Amino acid sequence: MIADRASVGRVGLTCDEHHCITCGDDGDPMTVVRVDADRGLALCADEEGARHTVETALVEPVSPGDRVLVHAGTAIASLAAANEREAAAA
Amino acid sequence: MKYVDEYRDADLGQALAGEILSLVEPGRHYKFMEVCGGHTHSIYKYGVDDLLPANVELVHGPGCPVCVIPMGRVDDGIALAHEEGVIFTCFGDMMRVPGSDGSLLEAKAAGADIRMVYSPLDALRIAKQNPDREVVFFAIGFETTAPSTALTLKRARTEGVENFSVMCSHVTIVPPLRALLESPDLRLDGFVGPGHVATVVGARPFEFIPADYGKPIVVAGFEPLDILHAITMILRQINDGRCEVENQYARVVPYEGNQRALEVMAEVFELRPHFEWRGLGFISHSGLKLSEAYADLDAEKRFSVPGVRVADPKACQCGEVLKGVIKPWECKVFGTACTPERPIGTCMVSSEGACAAYYNYGRFAREREVV
Numbered sequence: 124m125i126a127d128r129a130s131v132g133r134v135g136l137t138c139d140e141h142h143c144i145t146c147g148d149d150g151d152p153m154t155v156v157r158v159d160a161d162r163g164l165a166l167c168a169d170e171e172g173a174r175h176t177v178e179t180a181l182v183e184p185v186s187p188g189d190r191v192l193v194h195a196g197t198a199i200a201s202l203a204a205a206n207e208r209e210a211a212a213a
Numbered sequence: 214m215k216y217v218d219e220y221r222d223a224d225l226g227q228a229l230a231g232e233i234l235s236l237v238e239p240g241r242h243y244k245f246m247e248v249c250g251g252h253t254h255s256i257y258k259y260g261v262d263d264l265l266p267a268n269v270e271l272v273h274g275p276g277c278p279v280c281v282i283p284m285g286r287v288d289d290g291i292a293l294a295h296e297e298g299v300i301f302t303c304f305g306d307m308m309r310v311p312g313s314d315g316s317l318l319e320a321k322a323a324g325a326d327i328r329m330v331y332s333p334l335d336a337l338r339i340a341k342q343n344p345d346r347e348v349v350f351f352a353i354g355f356e357t358t359a360p361s362t363a364l365t366l367k368r369a370r371t372e373g374v375e376n377f378s379v380m381c382s383h384v385t386i387v388p389p390l391r392a393l394l395e396s397p398d399l400r401l402d403g404f405v406g407p408g409h410v411a412t413v414v415g416a417r418p419f420e421f422i423p424a425d426y427g428k429p430i431v432v433a434g435f436e437p438l439d440i441l442h443a444i445t446m447i448l449r450q451i452n453d454g455r456c457e458v459e460n461q462y463a464r465v466v467p468y469e470g471n472q473r474a475l476e477v478m479a480e481v482f483e484l485r486p487h488f489e490w491r492g493l494g495f496i497s498h499s500g501l502k503l504s505e506a507y508a509d510l511d512a513e514k515r516f517s518v519p520g521v522r523v524a525d526p527k528a529c530q531c532g533e534v535l536k537g538v539i540k541p542w543e544c545k546v547f548g549t550a551c552t553p554e555r556p557i558g559t560c561m562v563s564s565e566g567a568c569a570a571y572y573n574y575g576r577f578a579r580e581r582e583v584v
Binding site: 148149150163176178180181192194195196197199200202 | 249250251276278304332334335358360361364365368408409412413435465471473
């Protein structure tokens, strides 16, 4: 594994002195835990297990267990669709 | 974790570094610009530059949304934050950007109610929790972030949240790239394209780069192997005599982008005639404002803002750094008067800024280049 230089890897979704998740154009992979379809929101878990309320309008429909890429509280891509593209490319 | 671990594999990284070495022509100097600040951060964080031959140079482009905000815009934000009854919200790095008389963080210390949020949705939540206060969200970012602001504005309208407004400083990526390509003092051989902007707008908007300027561009992901792979793809284009848009980040980026995101942006925003970029000056049609349909949620219309243009500090050379004309350490104040703790220029504020990334991670590479 390629290590980062200063061992300051992100822990959860934080803005700290080393990194601002929104300013950095980050996309964070998350897993959908619960869906509130009426309000266009989903509860999603990041890689540390922390939960976040996420806008899902750009990737609907989503279901629990789906993987999405989240930026600034909004799911901007579905990783299921990414899987399909990858399989098609292969 | 899938889509992360396999893109940080050290053996594959070494293999790609070997491939790059085999693709470069000895004696020729290659200059590639990574457009996105996220790439700059990854390059320094993972030491990608150390894996490249000495004749492959990476130039850090204008893709850090914090670094391109001019001082006058920060002053406008601070003025809004001092309005009676206002709660001013913004992303983390924006708090430390210096205006002509201090930063938002210093304004907060002086008593203004300024709160850091992770998303526009958080700002809207604060508005709902404080119905007797006016909540302003300072919206910055490229097309990656703009849909999030647009969706939140639609939600504010749907839910009838009247005490919420947005100071819109969103920018678009194509006009500054065109401005850079027109710049006479910049010679580039190719571009590493911005992966997450392309998730929204697609790879198609970058077709003007090979078509009009004869430069290859490869849209890339943000893991170290993504960046190395993108560089091999650019070199192959050069060696094959090809010049086109390629999509290294196809696992996330559809060539046509996210249509729903483009539609919501078209509904909520319209292009400003011109927008000032730090170090780059005014660029036509490069900034977004709220459309007429959402004008009632525009903080710049709801409140009075100074709107005064403030010249960049004379000592600061962010403009030349953003254009890749000089390396960060060649700036007169780099690491002395200007540090991440006390930044003069915005490139030293955000860790995606070339200067801060270099200051935090890049000293070894600097030594190598000096030798």
